Amino acid sequence: MFAFYKIGKDEYDNLKCPCLFEFDGDxxxxxxxxxxDLIKFAYSTIGVAPEIMETGNDEIIIGVDLDVCIYNRTKKSVVLHIKPICFFCELLRVKDKxxxxxxxxxYLINLNTHEIEMEFNYPDVYTTYELKDNLLKMKYVEGGxxxxxxxxxxxx
Structure with missing residues (x-):
């Protein structure tokens, strides 16, 4: 089980723990x-909470803004860090993916190997998904x- 906290910059700067991601302008x-254990990270959007998911493999997944990463708690390191070109929306776990x-x-990521097995671009801005019988339907702003x-x- 984990606990997420937003903190001030001074506390953040003084924390002596692994940093998942941070950039100028955060x-x-x-x-x-x-x-x-303790990990820290920084992001630019105010008023947005990251999506955080535990995998059960001693890993934790964090998605927010322009960052998605998988942190391995045993290795105490980031095992995958994706920097998408547009903003993160949500995570979905299906079996070991x-x-x-x-x-x-x-992106479809194998949680055992941390490899990106599939990636594709939408024709429009994503809004929601439906998953039924392993068919993933993604819907877009303009109705497609x-x-x-x-x-x-x-x-x-």
Whole structure:
């Protein structure tokens, strides 16, 4: 179990712990505590909370703004860091796969190998998804949609 906290810049600067990501211009500072460990990260959007997911493999996934990363708590290091070209929207776990939705792209990541197994660009800005019988339907702002059959990825 983890606990997420937004913190001030001074506290952030004084924390002696692994940093997941940070860049010039960041305005929001955060830390995550879990089982006596601590990690920190910073991002630019004010008023947005990151999406945080535990995998059960001693890993934690964080998505916010223009960053998505997988942090391995045993290794105490980031095992995958994606910097999408547009803003992160949400995460979806299906078996041992992680689906990362951004405004204009989707990524399918193997949680065992941390490899990106699929990536494609949307024809429009993403709004929502539906998942039924391993068919992933993504809907867009202008009313269009795309369907991807996940069976070939889930059986590999």
């Amino acid at each position: 305005r929001t500072y955060a830390k995550i505590e879990f089982d006596g 992680l689906i990362v939705f951004t405004e204009l792209d989707v 949609e795309t369907t991807v059959d996940l069976n070939e990825y889930l059986n590999s």
